[in-house]
Amino acid sequence: MEPTQGPRRRDGQGPDGRRDPARGRADPRDVRAWATHPVYVSPRGGPVRMPALPSRSKSEGSVPLENLTALANPVRHEANNLLAAISGTVDILLRTAATDRDHARASRLREATDRLEALLKAYLSLAHPPSAEDGIDGAQMLQLMRPLLVLTIGPGRVVEIEAEPGLPRLSASPAMLQAGILRLAREAAAAAPAGASLRVTLTRVQDGVALAVTSNPEGAGPAPLLLHPSGG
Amino acid sequence: MEPTQGPRRRDGQGPDGRRDPARGRADPRDVRAWATHPVYVSPRGGPVRMPALPSRSKSEGSVPLENLTALANPVRHEANNLLAAISGTVDILLRTAATDRDHARASRLREATDRLEALLKAYLSLAHPPSAEDGIDGAQMLQLMRPLLVLTIGPGRVVEIEAEPGLPRLSASPAMLQAGILRLAREAAAAAPAGASLRVTLTRVQDGVALAVTSNPEGAGPAPLLLHPSGG
Incomplete structure (x- = not known):
């Protein structure tokens, strides 16, 4: 931890007793400053004023999400x-x-x-995807994601997961694969008739492995994703 | 949902049967495109190619965090x-x-x-902070956050929460207050001696309510935050 990120002493000096030049840059009017950065401490050591009723900005959400x-x-x-x-x-x-x-x-x-x-x-x-040093086991990833797929497609619908046996491990980024699976499920669910179950499938295709989410029995769904074998 | 956000038909046309002009803008080489946006579908309806081993970029994290x-x-x-x-x-x-x-x-x-x-x-x-239409009950917020405070200050340390009775409700953004509480706890914990317990206090001060996290018994900690009464 850098000294300028450490706790402030109430006497208005840095942890090492010297006056901290970085403190002058902090702006207590910045809605995000007090949540993430060392904040201005008055020379008398009084409390730091928190901005009241901050206006919503798009980037405001980043601080809670970091936590x-x-x-x-x-x-x-x-x-x-x-x-x-x-x-x-x-x-x-x-x-x-x-x-x-x-x-x-x-x-x-x-x-x-x-x-x-x-x-x-x-x-x-989702916050800390499984490691993928040796490539991703696609079937395992789908099983991990099953509870979220069930929530994504909505109540009263069944999720069927089918992975062809013997598929190669995949070279995708785990986080992006997770996001892709959820996006396909959302799109398929939005288009599927009420009560339709959804099939999530991993099948071998010419250039790798295709991930598809289709409604059952209609068979309709968004365009499948093509995943590449790892090490290929 | 906008039509351009809906599922793709495999015949390469939009859901309404017309060719979708937005599709031409999607770039399958963009590591984030396939996770969030409609992606290019080949005229033959083949699977969408997923970019292999995408390079890590700072913004890549935003897609999983959205989920x-x-x-x-x-x-x-x-x-x-x-x-x-x-x-x-x-x-x-x-x-x-x-x-x-x-x-x-x-x-x-x-x-x-x-x-x-x-x-x-x-x-x-943290993802969906409690509503604050009538101002925040600071003591209630600290109790809600207690399990995260315990995790933040580390194992073997005790968290004591003390809120003065009869405090006014606060005008802060709940998300920013949560982030501020966690930041104070992290900073106080980093500076506190091993085994010290941490006191989280809400006390009335001249201009509002002060939120402080201090080590016990040393009493040291980062500068407290000043929170404003709601409706004030």
Whole structure:
């Protein structure tokens, strides 16, 4: 961390006791300044004035979104700890259930916990997509994204995921592939008749692998994406 | 939805059957084009070529982040449904526990579920901050943010939140207030001795309400933020 990014001492001096030249550049009228940058501290050490009722600007959204990304990993870690605590207890309940009713309750807990875990894993992966050093396993990526696909196509619709066996790993950017999958799902869902299920397919084509989202049984959908094999 | 944003027919025509002039502008070489915009469809209706191994650019991150924001509400809704299913069953387990051991297990489930719920509520509120039409209840906002404050200051440290009673509602932008709280916590944590707890305080000052994060017992921390009363 640079010294100019560190906490301010209330005596108006930098952490090292010298007067900090960078402080003069901070503008307390800038709506974003106090959220991201060291802010002006009055020589008397009084509080920093926060701009009231800031006007909405397009770039204002970037600061909260930075926190959404920065906290995704700590949140995932903490959520995994809590889900593991729940799962461990549910395992005991499943093993020790004395009656059918006890077992049914434990099974309900099991199912809801597993679905919650898959949902959070999928959502938080948008902030930190899986690594793709050796190329992406397309089928695995679709399974990871399944809970978000279900949410994207709307309630009451079924998502079918079909990946041809033995597909090559893909050279795409994981983040962009995730975004592409969601865009195709949104477009297909918007055009599909109410109640239609959606098929998400990965199939081998001449130049690589085609990712398509089509309505079932109509077979209509946006143009498929062509994905390239990694290392090709 | 504009027609140019809708799904493409594979015959290379727009949804209304006319040739779509906007399509000519899409550039398949643009790493972001296929993730957000209608992409070029060849006259033969073949798949759209996805750019391989795109170079990282600063703006590339915006597309996944848009999905992080767009899916926050559906994810919250679905997570709440699943947490409600878990909570309902845990309530039954607590009521019907026949032994101390059964009760201890149900209590563990209760605590982990409550903490998970608070964590997700706090995190997802970054994407869609609470409304502030009548001004922000600062104490409530700090409680909402508590799980993220705990993650921000790091393991093994305690967060104490203290809000003076009877504070006025605040006129700040909720998103910017959230970002400001997290920035203060990060700065205070970076400067605090290992093992120090952090105090997050809202106190009345001459011109409004001061938000401060200080280490305990040292009392050191970044310059507090001055928040204005709403309607003032």
